[in-house]
Amino acid sequence: MPPGNPGRIVRSLAALVLVSTAVLPAALELAGPSPFGVIGAGAPADRAVPPHTAVQRAELRTAGDAPTVDIRRTGDPANRITLVLLGDGYTAEEQDAFREQADRAWRALMEIEPFRSYQGFFNIRRVEVVSPVSGIAETESRGRNPATPLGMHFWCEGTARLLCADEEATARYAGRGEGPQYLIALANSTEYGGAGGTGVTTLAGGSADAGRIIQHEIGHTVGDLGDEYDSAPDDADYPNLATENAEEMRRKQSKWWRWLGVESPDGAGTVGAYRSANGIYRPTPDSVMRTLGGAYNLPSREAIIEEIYRRIRPTDTPVPAPGDVTGRPRLEVRPVPLTGARQLRVDWTVDGVPVEPQAADRSWLDTAPLALEPGHSTNVTATVRDTTDWVRDEAFRERYMTRSVSWTVVG
Template sequence: MPSGKPGRFVPSATALVLLSAAALPAALELAGPAPSSVIGPPAEPLVDRAAPPGAAAPADLRAPGTAPTVDLKLSGDPANRITLVLLGDGYTDSQQGLYREQADRAWRALMEIEPFRTYQGFFNIRRVDVVSTVPGIAETEPDAGSGAPSTPLGMHFWCEGTARLLCADEDATARLAGAGDGPQYLIALANSTEYGGAGGTGVTTLAGGSPDAGRIIQHEIGHTIGDLGDEYDSAPEDSDYPNLAEVDAEEMRRTRVKWWRWLDAPSPDGGSPIGAYRSTNGLYRPTEDSVMRTLGGVYNLPSREAILEQIYRRVKPMDTPSPPPGEVPGRPKLQVNPLRLTGQRQLQVDWTVDGRPVEPTSPDRTWLDTALLAIEPGRRVTVTATVRDTTDWLRDEEFRDRYMTRTVSWTVAG
């Protein structure tokens, strides 16, 4: 059955285009463009029910951050978390329940795939309830002189002439999302059952009503957060991505480029090991298959590493310690606040006193009671705590030392 294919979009003449291909029984192969392909049955007309008496009119959407917002998941301080901001386009007042349901499915689907599953504590999730006066979105790209779009985010298919390339007005989306206290990624859901999306720009898009919306967002976020390229055979001949290369495995080892550290490692999907698999466009990819090639797959190890590196460029491995680092009076309890992982493994916490390792007081290793330290009267010691992510999904130890490790110190007097 013919299908659409989401992929990467950048606002330039050399945009990596996203949509096409043939559907496989268990997954959707991402290949070259097919102008009018869709997944599943044709979309039924969107019918807007009349708003109940006394229903609130849509808010004035011209001012920044004026639409109502709801925090769906608060993992911690927004200044040290990545906030995923979900916004809907083409959902009328009476369709807000539909939007909430589709938005909830989308972010939960993202948190089902690694590395997002393990690192979901590094993310806050916020929903912005944007009310449209008309149901659905534009099926064609608006004419340049057509004036303001009919929906608040201006979402439309046929972006830059590609059938399932789904674009949004980035300025309008950013304005409605509002300024956050830390890094944000914007995700725009279109009120459509068509198959489409885009990633790699300021706004990640997907058709909220598509049966494959969850798999679409898993693919598109790879572009946006990990700066990953599409790995399908018809992807543009551009190797400027961490998961695409112009050289084979032998050359990678010799020159130590791209994913050379991962060569011969087992693939997370149980397939052939990490290598350099040549596509028909001449570029090499790390594995025979992945979510950047076939929807429903997994991120291969070089792609997981790339995503983690981008996350850690924006998020520190621990929140503010207590008390603040420096000289502290008395013999207080010193505590660090490493970000929490989902699963048994947690960030490693080590303590030293004047450079000598000591065991912390708490079972989770996050605090140490200095009253229990044997410090001679009049002597001053330096207590140091180091938080480090020891994940084996990263093999660049220089990056681990720089971004995934944080050390704080206190001076305590006897």
């Protein structure tokens, strides 16, 4: 939260549902066209759903004691991060309001980079929790908490605008997913408040600032980012905060040293080391982690992308499965799609020699034209790599953002 309202709650691994087995009104569109299907209540009527990503209908099932709707499916949940939106303090008659507010929240998140470009790495699920009472424990009702299913309340940890939820109850209603999940709880309140971090991300769903709040709070949750405002605690154990100045960063090659001197694409100035009143340095004069409505600075964008790739592979399951194949099949990899002109790069080799694939998007290679000797085994490898210049840690790119798959074609 902005000054005076800490938005990062105490780290609690139990609250972040990461299973290793693993909403804006219709008139408010995303910043650009999306290749992914949007389904369920609140979806714009004129938004086409391409056949290869269409989900014919919302999948309705029970998680805990509440119906769950998959409102956006970009790919296999085992290789996507699922954002699970739950409501608290919404009665049966107020579920339409929850659906609209949930739609507004996730759409606002997908308007800000890097989430806009990487929205294909996320599925969106809505859990319709019916409350016996309307509203939650707001600031004026300190000490008097209505019996809502998720137990959401302001005055968390003694801070008026810090909004918390019962993490065990929220996880129970969310249910176990097939892949990593982040839980986002919306309170039926128009007050200004929220929280983020390793716990359940929260926001007041009816607040006029709800979209900007989630953009800030999810930075804590997904990117492990710290607050950059002057009154934040003097804790620099975050990728966007430091105790060293720029000169010390360069000398130690620490924190965001690779970004020093680079002009921020959002117009927030040059990346450096700007000292806040609490004595902690931040990368730019301003950002969404300092002022609601801003943008993520470059070190923060890198941190978010890296956290995404720690959970998601750059490719879905190739076809056919890697290993021995016979005949002259078409070999296909399926990079996770990005939004925009840039896509993940695919390079092919045959017995170590680079070849150009037939597909315009480089996603498949037809082995029929290859001059293969009868009885000879040929190794074909496809390497998928995210070449974004929002990541400067090349060791990380090689380890997490690059994946090679190989087939042995038996002639």
